[in-house]
Amino acid sequence: MFQLKWLWHNLLGDRAKYILALCLSVVGSSLTIVNPYIGQRIVDTFIAGSDAAANLADKRGLLIGLCIGMVGFSLLRTGLAYGTAMLYELASQNLLYRVRIYLYNKIQGQDMKYYDKNRTGDLMTRMTGDLEMVRHSLAWIIKTIIESLTVFAAAVVYFFYIDAGLTLWLLILSPPIFIVAFLFARRVRPMYVDLRERLSQLNTATQENIAGNRVVKAFAREEYEIRKFTEKNVNYATANKAAAMVWLDYFPYLETFAQAFAVILMAAGGLYVMDGRLTFGEFSAFSALIWGLSNPMRNIGIIINDIQRFFASLSKIIDIYYAHPEIVNEHQALEKRRYEGRIRFDNVSFKYESATVLEGISFEVEPGETIAIMGATGSGKTTLINLIPRFYDATKGRVLIDGIDVRKLELDELRGNIGVATQDVLLFSDSIDGNIAYSNPDMPEDDVTRFAKLAAAHDFIRKMPEGYDTVVGERGVGLSGGQKQRIALARAMAVQPPILILDDTTSAVDNETEEHIQRSLRELDYSCTKIIIAQRVSTTAEADRILILDQGRIIEEGTHAELLAKRGYYYDVFMLQNVGIGRQATAVGQK
Numbered sequence: 001m002f003q004l005k006w007l008w009h010n011l012l013g014d015r016a017k018y019i020l021a022l023c024l025s026v027v028g029s030s031l032t033i034v035n036p037y038i039g040q041r042i043v044d045t046f047i048a049g050s051d052a053a054a055n056l057a058d059k060r061g062l063l064i065g066l067c068i069g070m071v072g073f074s075l076l077r078t079g080l081a082y083g084t085a086m087l088y089e090l091a092s093q094n095l096l097y098r099v100r101i102y103l104y105n106k107i108q109g110q111d112m113k114y115y116d117k118n119r120t121g122d123l124m125t126r127m128t129g130d131l132e133m134v135r136h137s138l139a140w141i142i143k144t145i146i147e148s149l150t151v152f153a154a155a156v157v158y159f160f161y162i163d164a165g166l167t168l169w170l171l172i173l174s175p176p177i178f179i180v181a182f183l184f185a186r187r188v189r190p191m192y193v194d195l196r197e198r199l200s201q202l203n204t205a206t207q208e209n210i211a212g213n214r215v216v217k218a219f220a221r222e223e224y225e226i227r228k229f230t231e232k233n234v235n236y237a238t239a240n241k242a243a244a245m246v247w248l249d250y251f252p253y254l255e256t257f258a259q260a261f262a263v264i265l266m267a268a269g270g271l272y273v274m275d276g277r278l279t280f281g282e283f284s285a286f287s288a289l290i291w292g293l294s295n296p297m298r299n300i301g302i303i304i305n306d307i308q309r310f311f312a313s314l315s316k317i318i319d320i321y322y323a324h325p326e327i328v329n330e331h332q333a334l335e336k337r338r339y340e341g342r343i344r345f346d347n348v349s350f351k352y353e354s355a356t357v358l359e360g361i362s363f364e365v366e367p368g369e370t371i372a373i374m375g376a377t378g379s380g381k382t383t384l385i386n387l388i389p390r391f392y393d394a395t396k397g398r399v400l401i402d403g404i405d406v407r408k409l410e411l412d413e414l415r416g417n418i419g420v421a422t423q424d425v426l427l428f429s430d431s432i433d434g435n436i437a438y439s440n441p442d443m444p445e446d447d448v449t450r451f452a453k454l455a456a457a458h459d460f461i462r463k464m465p466e467g468y469d470t471v472v473g474e475r476g477v478g479l480s481g482g483q484k485q486r487i488a489l490a491r492a493m494a495v496q497p498p499i500l501i502l503d504d505t506t507s508a509v510d511n512e513t514e515e516h517i518q519r520s521l522r523e524l525d526y527s528c529t530k531i532i533i534a535q536r537v538s539t540t541a542e543a544d545r546i547l548i549l550d551q552g553r554i555i556e557e558g559t560h561a562e563l564l565a566k567r568g569y570y571y572d573v574f575m576l577q578n579v580g581i582g583r584q585a586t587a588v589g590q591k
């Protein structure tokens with residue numbers, strides 16, 4: 001079976017330990033028949049046999065030996081069980097550790113499409129609960145199955161050795177038990193697939209709620225969110241209960257069969273003892289070992305439930321394990337180059353799933369030039385810039401950097417040449433210094449300060465309780481929107497890339513700060529092509545060229561002055577932003 005092959009493959013490095021654990025399980029479980037055998041000898045020789053009294057007097061040594069043997073085997077079994085459990089734990093924990101790293105790398109290596117399709121809560125469930133379920137299966141379920149089967153087989157063999165007839169009476173129960181177990185497994189399997197899905201929905205709701213906690217509070221939607229969460233929680237609990245109820249449908253039959261072993265033994269075995277066909281000792285051996293037949297029947301429900309959970313979890317893990325990003329690093333550069341920064345869009349079109357978002361986009365930016373992109377919300381600006389670092393690949397046409405199709409460039413090299421400050425600012429729970437130096441943790445402090453100054457962030461950072469060492473909370477909690485944007489800008493500048501992409505990076509800062517940032521961008525001490533998405537004319541005015549996007553197409557292109565003269569979209573935006581608020585309408589760009 002594919003899943004078991006997968007487990008075997010991932011046990012590499014611990015296979016010997018695991019096989020040894022399996023062997024010890026078999027040996028340890030087989031030894032369960034030893035004590036009932038010794039018990040049988042003691043009963044027949046020293047308690048119930050016709051020569052019991054004489055033997056008790058004459059064969060004390062044998063009795064003591066048998067008693068010591070019983071204690072010895074009990075200790076041996078305990079020791080074996082301890083060692084076996086340890087080996088299962090070691091092998092399964094090591095597998096968990098390896099697979100978790102592998103999956104984490106896999107998730108990191110996925111492209112944006114993967115993140116569009118997979119919910120964070122679901123991925124978290126796979127990395128935690130599902131992986132733990134797989135570990136639990138290796139360390140407990142497989143162990144329990146092997147041990148139950150071995151004890152069952154050892155007991156049956158031993159019973160046959162004592163009395164085949166009585167054993168056959170007992171085994172009459174096996175076929176109906178297996179039929180009931182099979183029916184139960186078949187019915188419960190889809191329930192666990194569904195249960196796993198509901199758990200993922202519950203985790204996604206929890207994760208989104210915690211991450212979006214500020215929005216929830218701002219809209220006073222706590223009640224609504226609690227209701228939404230409760231609904232998911234009820235869904236999960238209901239599915240859990242439904243699975244448990246199915247087990248309860250079958251449980252009485254299995255329990256009855258399990259009890260029936262003792263009844264058959266008592267009835268048939270008792271008759272055999274009365275007939276003299278079975279000694280008291282042999283009967284006691286049956287009694288002592290009958291649990292070996294009935295216990296697996298009792299455990300069968302738990303095992304089947306866990307196996308179903310195991311397969312549901314394993315298939316989710318295997319999904320990530322074999323996920324292949326569409327955007328892959330096909331070209332390994334021996335040495336990472338610094339690009340000149342010439343960008344060309346050659347008749348580029350793009351669609352996410354079905355709707356076309358960009359169509360026939362063509363433009364060129366020379367190294368060191370600044371290009372501004374403006375357009376209504378949803379016009380495709382972010383999508384356009386996402387094609388440069390290959391967050392997505394163009395559906396049609398080509399994006400070229402320094403004359404080379406980005407698909408032919410080494411991915412790390414490409415992305416290492418681009419500094420991006422995204423629209424949705426994400427800062428890590430780290431010091432401000434660590435966030436700015438994210439691209440190069442060894443960045444000297446002076447450089448961190450320099451870039452913070454360029455991004456107009458130095459002054460407010462200095463005033464913070466621990467300055468650059470201040471740890472910002474998750475996603476930059478504790479900072480204002482504009483402060484976060486400035487740190488993100490410093491982080492992008494600190495890459496010192498030949499291509500800098502800023503997606504609405506100054507939307508939350510005041511005009512004065514923005515002017516400072518504009519000046520810094522103009523005066524950067526490294527050559528850099530800048531692509532700036534902005535909604536403010538004050539940001540776009542000094543760009544070498546401005547592109548206006550509308551529904552995925554470039555509808556206007558030119559300098560500030562040229563576009564104003566055109567009296568189109570840009571002119572309208574300009575008028576809207578400047579007329580009536582006391583600005584010098586023609587002050588910038590028309591000098």
Ligand SMILES: Nc1ncnc2c1ncn2[C@@H]1O[C@H](COP(=O)(O)OP(=O)(O)OP(=O)(O)O)[C@@H](O)[C@H]1O
Pocket residue numbers: 116352353357375376377378379380381382383384423
């Ligand atoms: N991951 C995605 N999957 C599917 N559709 C998407 C995705 N991201 C964006 N879109 C759609 O593509 C279109 C363009 O989105 P894009 O984010 O590029 O616009 P934008 O011009 O940057 O907007 P804004 O100014 O609001 O940031 C929108 O209609 C949006 O709904």
